Amino acid sequence: MQEYFMREALAEAKKAQVEGEVPVGAVIVLNNNIIATAHNEVEKNSDATAHAEILAIRRAGAKLGTWRLTEAELFVTLEPCTMCVGAIVLARIAKLYFGCYDARLGAVGSRYNIIDTLAECGAKTKVYPEVLKVESEGLLKEFFKNCRK
Secondary structure, three states: HHHHHHHHHHHHHHHHHHOOOOOOOOEEEEEEEEEEEEOHHHHHHHOOOHHHHHHHHHHHHHHHOOOOOOOOOOEEEEOOOOOHHHHHHHOOOOOEEEEOOOOOOOEEOOOOHHHHHHOOOOOEEEEEOOHHHHHHHHHHHHHHHHOOO
């Protein structure tokens, strides 16, 4: 099931790419059902906080009528940044699956390890990295290659 949901996140990332956004997609799952999807909308909304993870968390909370997503799983194509890790932990998301590491801004082990630091403070999000890593990396590499042309 992990790969299925990550493929849905990749589909969201492709929507971002078509819109000229950095191709990152996110899907929130509860009881094996997708309850929210999102992709980066930073450029579209002129909003630095409009990351796929943040938008998906907002949509899931609105759908469920609560900010506590304690049984939810988040699938995202790129390792979350510090802002997104904070939101993931505050929303109490149970499991985080991500596609590829982000050496520049990642906060789940590559650049920073904020999630482990927050675990010491009681955060309970379990992390599963590199789900469909090759596909996630490929999408990002293609996007940035085209940006440099």
